Amino acid sequence: AAMGDAGGELAETELIAILEREPNGMGKSWAARSLGQMHSTREETRLALERTLQDPSSDSARVRAAEALSNLAPSKSAPLLYEAFRNEPTEIVRAQIARGLGILGVSYAIEDLARVVEGPQQEQGGQGGWKDRNYYHQSLVALAKLAPDRAWPRLEKEIGSRNPYEKYESALMLGEIGDARALQALEDMLHDRTLIPPMCHHED
Numbered sequence: 608a609a610m611g612d613a614g615g616e617l618a619e620t621e622l623i624a625i626l627e628r629e630p631n632g633m634g635k636s637w638a639a640r641s642l643g644q645m646h647s648t649r650e651e652t653r654l655a656l657e658r659t660l661q662d663p664s665s666d667s668a669r670v671r672a673a674e675a676l677s678n679l680a681p682s683k684s685a686p687l688l689y690e691a692f693r694n695e696p697t698e699i700v701r702a703q704i705a706r707g708l709g710i711l712g713v714s715y716a717i718e719d720l721a722r723v724v725e726g727p728q729q730e731q732g733g734q735g736g737w738k739d740r741n742y743y744h745q746s747l748v749a750l751a752k753l754a755p756d757r758a759w760p761r762l763e764k765e766i767g768s769r770n771p772y773e774k775y776e777s778a779l780m781l782g783e784i785g786d787a788r789a790l791q792a793l794e795d796m797l798h799d800r801t802l803i804p805p806m807c808h809h810e811d
């Protein structure tokens with residue numbers, strides 16, 4: 608067991624070094640994701656991931672750093688993720704941060720998430736005006752986990768959408784939130800063929 612622990616620590620140290628020194632965004636992304644899967648308790652790991660989350664050189668590395676921080680101790684990761692959610696300029700990264708806020712149960716992010724979900728259109732694009740629909744999707748899932756009653760009107764709108772892609776996404780969201788109303792809605796959707804994205808339809 609001791610040898611296993613030592614091997615894990617060595618691997619973790621090597622991954623931190625890659626995260627800190629690797630100029631390639633894909634390499635940094637891989638290291639950040641691997642560190643997150645270790646569910647580390649080391650302070651050095653958390654600090655390295657925090658620095659990566661604040662590094663503007665790679666969107667993909669910031670996404671993976673946010674994902675990894677969601678697997679660490681909430682008391683230390685949550686405040687950083689919250690600040691990053693408020694200040695991150697890229698929607699694809701904010702989407703992963705929003706997911707982390709829901710996973711970590713960051714209740715003080717409710718109003719910020721609600722502004723994304725309920726706010727007026729600010730950009731040309733998808734639901735809520737956001738160019739990256741996944742940003743809206745992840746913010747809605749996080750809001751549903753933190754404040755189900757606040758999110759439910761928007762979820763109902765998604766469930767009732769005539770757009771098959773949006774309806775399919777609503778089923779995925781319902782599966783994540785753990786609310787009793789979601790179970791009933793999913794049961795109602797079981798025989799709804801419009802849940803299948805059009806490219807997946809086939810003749811019986």
